[in-house]
Amino acid sequence: MMYALLNKLTAKPGHRDEVLELLVASGRLLRDNPACLLYLVSASVAEPEVIWVQDLWIGREEHEAFLNRPELRPFIDRTVPLLAGMPEQMELRSVRGVGASLPPELR
Template sequence: MERRTFIAGTAAAAALGSAASAAPAGEPMFGLIGRMLAKPGERDALVKILLDGVADMPGCLSYIVAEDPENADAIWITEAWDSKESHAASLSLPAVKAAITKARPLIAGMDNGHTTRPIGGHGLK
């Protein structure tokens, strides 16, 4: 299963709080937003897997995992990358592959994710 599919119904296994520099001038950043559903009672364990070992993903500007306050089994994942290529390269990282393998049994489903083009904001340079 691809990380993009894993993480956001399009996008994850995947990540938080890495702060690299933004894309070079003129090159668009790459973003993903999606909702994942954990099996009942497994959300906390799934979140922990998604957050472990995500600081060393080259090109990852932001990887946010958030609880859905209206659904005890749902999480939202928002990613910002310096480029689409950096995101694609992250799929081959051993830590990402391991997270996907470990998290897969805890996932009940995923909504369709959405690709975005971040243009700026707090935390993005």
């Protein structure tokens, strides 16, 4: 079963670009990970310090395994102090979509 997440991160004033850079850099760890179907980092237009991260995984276990990779830890340790609070996270059920990485059942 697909595992989808929508994450809202709010950077401390003046730190949005640094958080964006760290999120994009940490996403490079996913380049060769077939379990991650989507990792999209977006900056809010309406709220200057807000960042959205969308994830789509083939399963929850694969996402959790990625979060436990030791090479991810330095990115987390550098990002968290730049945030105004803990990220808000919503689990979603993907229904349909378009994208090169989407499995046939979601297209």
